[in-house]
Amino acid sequence: MSPERKLKVVFCWHMHQPEYRQMSSGDFALPWTYLHALKDYTDMAWHLEQVPGARAVVNFVPILLDQLADYCQQFENGNFRDPLLRALALPDLGTLGQDDRRQLLSSCFRANQEHLIDPFPGYRHLQQLYQHTVESDADSLEYLSVQYFADLVTWYHLAWTGETVRRSHPEIISLMAKGHGFTPADRQQLIHIYGQVFADLIPRYRRLADSGKIELSTTPYFHPILPLLQDLKVAAESLDAPLPAREAYPGGIERARWHLEAAKQSHRELFGHEVTGMWPAEGGVSDATLHLMAHEGLQWAATGEGVLANSLRRQIEGELPDRVEYLYQPYRVSDGRAGICCFFRDDRLSDLIGFEYSRWFGRDAVDHFVHELEKIRELSADQPDPVVSIILDGENAWEYYPYNGFYFLSGLYQRLAEHPGIEMSTYRDYLVNSQAPCPASLDKVVAGSWVYGTFSTWIGSPDKNRAWELLCDAKSAFDAVIARGELNPAQLTPALHQLAICEGSDWFWWFGDYNPDDTVRDFDALYRANLANLYRLIKLPVPRVLEDTISVGAGHPASGGVMRPGQVH
Known part of the structure; x- marks a missing residue:
């Protein structure tokens, strides 16, 4: 050179x-789209904006962009279809039922212990209270106050807020310094800031591309x-x-x-x-x-x-x-x-x-x-x-x-x-x-992925293969209904959307006993629910087999299983 x-x-x-919206209800089953938007998509844009010579390729999956646009609308109209956002925006958390409280407790500690919980004394204190009460005695749930849940849902969102969002909003720093006793006004302040972040998120990336x-x-x-x-x-x-x-x-x-x-x-x-x-x-x-x-x-x-x-x-x-x-x-x-x-x-x-x-x-x-x-x-x-x-x-x-x-x-x-x-x-x-933009060639590409050069993460084990067989059965049923002309255009559109959801790779990624049990449980249930809804949309009975668990996790992979190394180490 x-x-x-x-x-x-x-x-x-x-x-x-992946698509977390449940077509049967419109609600979001899991919060990861908006949490990563607040924490990661914002920070990644900021770092590129700050360094004049920084360049990168940013690859957005379309179904992610659809969900981000959906969240923008939710912040605009205040009609939140994500349970955690809905709780954050709720004026009176005293109206939460027991099931809602249990959901908050099961959701609001799903964060990296070392970097998203331990650095914040107020958040860590809430976790310790939970461990000493409800986690050891489920009947003690009623002893947790409304203020406890107000502080919990606030801290969860503060912890998942991007570093660059914190540093550019003094109001967030003030809330973190306050530490406890968060009021409805405090939570509405967060909702307002998050609405601004979402409204400008995709435009930020478009500006970066245009420049x-x-x-x-x-x-x-x-x-x-x-x-x-x-x-x-x-x-x-x-x-x-x-x-x-x-x-x-x-x-x-x-x-x-x-x-x-x-x-x-x-x-x-x-x-x-x-x-x-x-x-x-x-x-x-x-x-x-x-x-x-x-x-x-x-x-x-x-x-x-x-x-x-x-x-x-x-x-x-x-x-x-x-x-x-x-x-x-x-x-x-x-x-x-x-x-x-x-x-x-x-x-x-x-x-x-x-x-x-x-x-x-x-x-x-x-x-x-x-x-x-x-x-x-x-x-x-x-x-x-x-x-x-x-x-x-x-x-x-x-x-x-x-x-x-x-x-x-x-x-x-x-x-x-x-x-x-x-x-x-x-x-x-x-x-x-480049003076030599593509100097070499391959006469045959051996099929594979970025993980180990194979498709072993998505196919080849009994549970992953079973998931493919269930999808194939559903697609055959879908094709037969279409061939008979049993769906009108208004019915076909949501059925096609549901089929596309079922074809996503994430369901197969998470099947496997090497993954964490709670995440496998979430994605197993979502996959089967999506297949079941496909049958409903094409007006066929839901097969009883979709009531049966496909995969059970019991592992502790690096990074919680959300990432894999490219090579076997």
């Missing part, structure tokens, strides 16, 4: 939450794993495990195209331009998926390092060279009629941010990361235009960092923006400006 040639570094932050600081990308609409929709058997290309009894998801090729086209249309309507590239759900790719994306006009896609390694082993039929010799460049994938450039995640560097640096002093983590990039720049000096892809969840990692990653991200962006040999970039700009 010539002295003036800089190492390109692309951060791709993936923002995703050229970020590239906005997308994912198939409801976050399905396209390769598995297109062909369940494709999982066997990288995974040696039993697959579902059903060989194919009925009509999956058409469903994959629908999710892709719907995502493109959503992006166009919300952000005012055509989308250039995509992080497919879970980085899930196959030849068929990439060919579909290419024919839909997408210029780039990204996936995991394991997919590249598996594909190159097949292509060269031998041992791979050192990863620096093949990883830091995009590869063209083409069916002879249309092609797409595919970028590959640096698993080691991405996992350092996701799992390791949260335990480091912020400046030390920044120094180490920059040093790693400098080594890559030196080792790739003979390559025409190397690019390092740092791809990870843009929301869940920061809960494990002090101050929501404030000092790490601020320091990292500043160091990289000022570095003479490193340039923060986006995939679109890399392809436009």
